[in-house]
Amino acid sequence: MTRKLRCNAIALGVAVALALTGCSGSDKPADSSADSKGLEKTTIKVGALPVPDAVSLYLANEKGFFKEEGLTVNPVIITGGAAALPQIESGALDISMTNYVSTFLAVSTGKKIKLIADCYQAGPNTFNIMVPGDSPLKTVADLKGKTVLVNNLHNISTLAVATQLKVAGLKETDVKFAEKPLPEMGAAIKSGQGEAGLLTEPFITATQSASGFRKLADTMTGQMENFPIAGWMATEEWSSKYPKTLAAFQRAISKAQQLASSDRKQIETMLPKYTKIDAKTASVITLGTYPSELNADRLQKVADLMLEYGYLKGAIDVKSVIAAPSSS
Structure with missing residues (x-):
């Protein structure tokens, strides 16, 4: 499809x-x-x-x-x-x-x-780093110095993002993680509380459909496949x-x-x-x-x-x- x-x-x-x-x-x-x-x-x-x-x-x-x-x-x-x-x-x-x-x-x-x-x-594509459609961020490397929203700190979400940061030549400390419940994450990103978020379904599909979000990276690749x-x-x-x-x-x-x-x-x-x-x-x-x-x-x-x-x-x-x- x-x-x-x-x-x-x-x-x-x-x-x-x-x-x-x-x-x-x-x-x-x-x-x-x-x-x-x-x-x-x-x-x-x-x-x-x-x-x-x-x-x-x-x-x-x-x-x-x-x-x-x-x-x-x-x-x-x-x-x-x-x-x-x-x-x-x-x-x-x-x-x-x-x-x-x-x-x-x-x-x-x-x-x-x-x-x-x-x-x-x-x-594949069940744990994606998502950004607004008009975001200037194009690659994971662009997350350096940015805020990434996750539903829980020091858990599977941050671990998933960290593996992608490593591939991009960054460390977990190169970004700021902030907690936000999954149902609220799309709106929080749109309001400027973070530049990106680690989303799961059905929120991936929902933010794409309702807010025009796009995938920056699928975290369930490489080490996390x-x-x-x-x-x-x-x-x-x-x-x-x-x-x-x-x-x-x-x-x-x-x-x-x-x-x-x-x-x-x-x-x-x-x-x-x-x-x-x-x-x-x-x-x-x-x-x-x-x-x-x-x-x-x-x-x-x-x-x-x-x-x-x-x-x-x-x-x-x-x-x-x-x-x-x-x-x-």
């Missing part, structure tokens, strides 16, 4: 503020009794961002994959993987979506976390206490990931149900991929890159962070 067709497919007033629409968590207490499948816990709360990355959670609910495993899963909106960590530590959430950079940063400080399932891997983005986490304590419940979740989410990977229409149908991405936008946004298994070698790439760019003070063996998959 050409860029022109892509942009014409989206209404000028495309909603860019993602919000949960009817999928908030239930206040129903978790059921600790064993069911016919022998689960230690049959009702769980799972934190998720209302973004395309988390589509398999909602697919698994709608298609009955969790129900087949004897699980009732209540999605709960979160603001980010790092923000969800205290909630899984307190027990407010059983499981949560997390980005891998936040996870390994937390592990490096001694947090006892287990990655239990994969969620999302970046593809096919970069693992997000997964599902639980505490070590929870994983040990509820192994059968964990295994049931792993099986159901893996099945949903396979469905998402094999049939984009399933994703397009689901997105309007738990985000404000309308059906027309869902049909044209650029998506990454949905791996059905955690792969230590792929995730080691994240930790190694974080070490290279100074995000970690010491190496992390990713295998030690991954919960063993169910053998049943």
Whole structure:
């Protein structure tokens, strides 16, 4: 699909503020009794961002994959993987979506976390440095001395930009990073709060369509090609206490990931149900991929890159962070 067709497919007033629409968590207490499948816990709360990355959670609910495993899963909106960590530590959430950079940063400080399932891997043009159409900036090298807006400092966004700066002969300190929520980033750039921003979908498509923004660089190239983005986490304590419940979740989410990977229409149908991405936008946004298994070698790439760019003070063996998959 050409860029022109892509942009014409989206209404000028495309909603860019993602919000949960009817999928908030239930206040129903978790059921600790064993069911016919022998689960230690049959009702769980799972934190998720209302973004395309988390589509398999909602697919698994709608298609009955969790129900087949004897699980009732209540999605709960979160603001980010790092923000969800205290909630899984307190027990407010059983499981949560997390980005891998936040996870390994937390592990490096001694947090006892287990990655239990994969969620999302970046593809081309899913994490782009965007600028207004009339910006004088033409290359990444032109960012020297400029302000780049990111949704979180010292996280995957800044790491992604840093890899592109390196290719251009610059260092991370050659630009100023400032935080701005993704829904507000386009307007912030237009008002002069920054010269560029690291945007993900659907905000890439929205700013192109509504504001005439253009891509300065695709950060998911070079060192970050096919970069693992997000997964599902639980505490070590929870994983040990509820192994059968964990295994049931792993099986159901893996099945949903396979469905998402094999049939984009399933994703397009689901997105309007738990985000404000309308059906027309869902049909044209650029998506990454949905791996059905955690792969230590792929995730080691994240930790190694974080070490290279100074995000970690010491190496992390990713295998030690991954919960063993169910053998049943």
